[in-house]
Amino acid sequence: MSPEQPSSKIGKSVGEKLRAARITQHYTQSQLAAPDFSVSYISAIERGQIHPSLRALEILAARLGMSSTQLLPNKSQQEDRTSAAAALSEREEDEVELSLLDAHILIIQENTQPAISLLEHISTRRLKRSHQLQQRFLVGWAYYKAAKYQESEYVLAEAVQIAQELNAQYLHLRILHQLALTYAAMRNYAQALLAHQRCLNQLEEVGLQDPFFAAQIYIQMGQHYTRLENFEDALGAFHKALAITEEFTSTQSIQAAYTNLCQYYATMKDHELATLYAYKSIQLHNLDMMKRLRSELYHYLGHAVLQTDSTQARAYLDQAWEAPGVQQDKLTQASLLARRAEWHFTQQDFTEARKHALEAQERAQPFGDTIIMADTLIILGRIEYASKNNEEGGRHFVSGLDMLERLESHEELANESVRYAQLLEEVGQEREAFTHIRRAYQSRLKLGK
Incomplete structure (x- = not known):
């Protein structure tokens, strides 16, 4: 061998x-x-x-x-001591990181004095430089929360120097922002503006697209300009913040921004921040999914209730509208409005039915393809056909059916295709009716029926 x-x-x-x-x-x-x-x-x-x-x-x-x-060879005593020292060092680092995390949580919870005590007990002489940076930032933030502005300014100025030395972009930006808030609390608005402008300059230099942070900075700068009675620049800053926020009107757009930030930090090899923004993106996705599930629950529940007594159905719809969380959930509101439209439709009150259906459409629009939006379009189609507006009704119906197909909601697609085919037959459009009968048949095949 x-x-x-x-x-x-x-x-x-x-x-x-x-x-x-x-x-x-x-x-x-x-x-x-x-x-x-x-x-x-x-x-x-x-x-x-x-x-x-x-x-x-x-x-x-x-x-x-x-x-x-x-x-195998025995370790020397020196090797044993080195190994023990390394283990001790790792254990101390773990304890430091846990203490920094505890302090961060305390500050968020407004428990500033316990946070300051905890942070001051961490000896900066034995900390790694990156841990020193976090410790100084958190101390400065905690002092600001405790209205100790002079102390906050001094510590944050130290943190800025360390952040520059380590090229820690994320913390550098947050420290400058906190320093600006500290200056503003001391009524030194000119220095606050300079610190916030440094944030904007750094964002531009590194090419970091962080719209949430940028909007926050512009809002603060608008307030600084207002206190300096520079109203023209204040309006300019507020309009810039408004322009940024108008790009993020749905959870999908916010999720996309978090995904971009995740990709940016992954490219920069900053895996902790990449993971942070990945978690934020996932959390928003899960939150969006939960809202959709709730709105779909009201959708199916509303359909079932409308098969009961008319008075009982209306009472349910009114009660559901007042349920906790509904006023903050546009998609669930759209679902309930669509059911209200259907209720008025069954009462032959097409004016009220159309009004509620159009309101439902407006609320569901930002969410893209959903079962709620498809259902709303089909309700609008039924209303327009009943009002003899066949062309408009057909347009709504086809849009709703196409959306159901994209959503792969084959059972609803089959049922509504049959309903539309019947309406087409009633107005003498047999060829078009046959097309939708075939669509219903194909959907049932996909369901195995």
């Missing part, structure tokens, strides 16, 4: 142990080697020129009546 690796201290130590064990067992090198190894291989191990593979070590140890670990 050929040598595996070049000579090393480990090899020499293994070789010394192997030679001592071989002599103790009264083996010659030839006897120990056969039949798997050559005599020169054993000789090279014992001279420390090579060290064996783990598999070779197991075979040789078994021949000598030993375990393979008995042939």
Whole structure:
């Protein structure tokens, strides 16, 4: 068997142990080697020129009546001390990170004094530079919350220097922002504007697209300009903030922005921040999914209730409108408005039905393709057909059916295609009616019916 690796201290130590064990067992090198190894291989191990593979070590140890670990080198006392020191250092780092996280949470919860006490007990002399940066930032933030503005300014100025030294873009921006807020609290609005302008300049320099942070800065700058009675620049800053926020009117657009930030920090090899924004994106997605589930629940529940007594159905719709959370959930509102439209439709009150359906459409529009929007379009189609506005009704119906197909809601698509085909037959459009009967048939095939 050929040598595996070049000579090393480990090899020499293994070789010394192997030679001592071989002599103790009264083996010659030839006897120990056969039949798997050559005599020169054993000789090279014992001279420390090579060290064996783990598999070779197991075979040789078994021949000598030993375990393979008995042939491995012992750690020196110095190595043991170094290993223990490293373990201690890692443990201390873990404790520091946990303390910094605890302090961060305390500040968010407005428990500033316990946060300050905790942070001040962390010795900055023994901290890694990155931990020093976090500690100074959190101390400055906590002092600001406790209205200790002079102390906050001093500590944050230190943190700015460390952030520049480490090229820590994310914390550098947040520290400058906090420093600007501190200046503003001290009524030094000119310095506050300078600090916030530095934030904007840095965002532009690094090409970081963080619209949420940029909007926040413009809002604060607008307030600084207002207090300086520079109303023209104040309006300019507020309009810039407004322009940014108008781009994010749905959870999908906000989620896309978080995804972009995640990709940016991943490219910059800042895996912690990439993970943070990935979690934010996922959380928004889950929140959006939960809202959609709730709106769909009201959609199906409303359909079922409308099959009951008319008075009972209306009472349910009114009660559901006042349920907790509904006033903050536009999609659920759209679902309930669509059911109200259908209720008025069954009462032959097409004016009220149309009004509620159009309100439902307006609320559902920002969410894109949803079962609620498809249902609303179909309700509008039924209303327009009942009002003899067949062309308008057909346009709504087809839009709703196409959306159901994109959503792969095959059962609803089959049922509504049949309903539309019947309406087309009633107005003498048999060929078009046949097209939608075939669409219903194809949808039922996909359902296995």
